[in-house]
Amino acid sequence: MRRKTRQISVGNVAIGGDAPIVVQSMTTTYTRDVESTVAQIHRLEDVGCELVRVAVPEMEDAVVLGEIKRRIHIPLVADIHYNPALALEAIRQGIDKVRINPGNLINGRKSLEQIVAAAKEHGTAMRIGVNSGSIDALDQRAQMQRIQVRLRDDGVLERTDPAEARRKEREHLSERMVARALEYISWCEAMDFHEIDVSLKSSSVLTAIAAYRLFSQRSDYPLHLGITEAGTLVSGSVKSAVGLGILLAEGIGDTIRVSLSAEPEEEIPVAYEILRSLELRNRGVTFVSCPSCGRVEIDVIQVANEVEKRLAKVQTPIHVAVMGCVVNGPGESREADVGLAGGKGKGVIFRKGQVIKTVPEDQFLDAVLKEVASLLPPAEAKMVYPEGGIQEVAGKHRTREEGMNLPILKR
Ligand code: SF4
Secondary structure, three states, X not given: XXXXXXXXXXXXXXXXXOOOOEEEEEOOOOOOOHHHHHHHHHHHHHOOOOEEEEEOOOHXXXXXXXXXXXXXXXXXXXXXXXXXXXXXXXXXXOOOEEEEOHHHOOOHHHHHHHHHHHHHHHOOEEEXXXXXXXXXXXXXXXXXXXXXXXXXXXXXXEXXXXXXXXXXXXXXXXXXXXXXXXXXXXXXXXXXXXXXXEEEEEOOHHHHHHHHHHHHHHOOOOEEEOEOOOOOHHHHHHHHHHHHHHXXXXXXXXXXXXXXXXXXXXXXXXXXXXXXXXXXXXXXXXXXXXXXXXXXXXXXXXXXXXXXXXXXXXXOOEEEEEEOOOOOHHHHHHHOOEEEEEXXXXXXXXXXXXXXXXXXXXXXXXXXXXXXXXOOOHHHHHHHOOOOOOOOOOXXXXXXXXXXXXXXXXX
């Protein structure tokens, strides 16, 4: 069950309480390059990003935030380090939320108080972001635990179990991250400011999990989940799915970002896939495809990838299956809204559990997309299946024999 948090408003998006878990991302452009930044945010909006953060390292980046905000449709968050003047200008520009780590602000609490006063005046929310990297994590105590050796009575040197040492180190680090976050919150509360959410990020999945769990036992402020510096598309997606997935399954988390060393648009489908897998959001396509195997009789990999690509911008919840043969194909296809079950260069198309028709492989894409479009609202249907149908041919007629480079067997 989802943990009950207090709810805050970031522009017109609610975070926490019973609001849906919000999917967000961060731009990779130089924010002062307004055209590129706005174009990237529009691409993020297209794939379902609900909140966007931009880096504000210099005053040139802060002074254009108002213009960026006027040209986009989702709430804008300014990411500020060190210089409180940047946060004050960002708030003055009308951003919806400021993300700061009070621990690295010049003049610490005094600067935070100035920012809080401005945020209260303008109705701006705040994310308090504590990163494990910004805590002097490997302090002496943790290091000692890591390398500790003990001289036993029999004269043998006994080393601390490295796994146990790492566990203690993690525990210690997550304690310190949470203590910092609670301390910063208390500074805000002393000024009667509560429009706060909190992130406790770490590139270590286990440290992040420990910190978020601990925080959620001690406070009801909403949590922004993320594994920082998670990695490239594959490694980052896996780390985020594991870390965020475990927390979300425990009911922890009110907004998420999947951080990838990739175009930010690629983060959004991964985030929705995590949420769909846990039945926390049902936006867009629930896609089922088989991995293919030695029984496959169509080019399932190519067809599946092409169908998924064509449906990337669909927001209406819909379940689509692309399966390679008759073993599991009909079962999965029947359970989907639209399904394709392949077999010997042909495929059976299912719609809402009923067989619609059998089509040759060069019509798979056209047939699947046409059926999907028939279940979507008009604007999305047009995007998926334009007038005149789908021109490109999917599949290479890869029969089992051809796939194995064998002569076609006469049966
Ligand atoms: Fe293999 Fe058929 Fe299962 Fe696909 S559906 S993995 S081709 S057995």
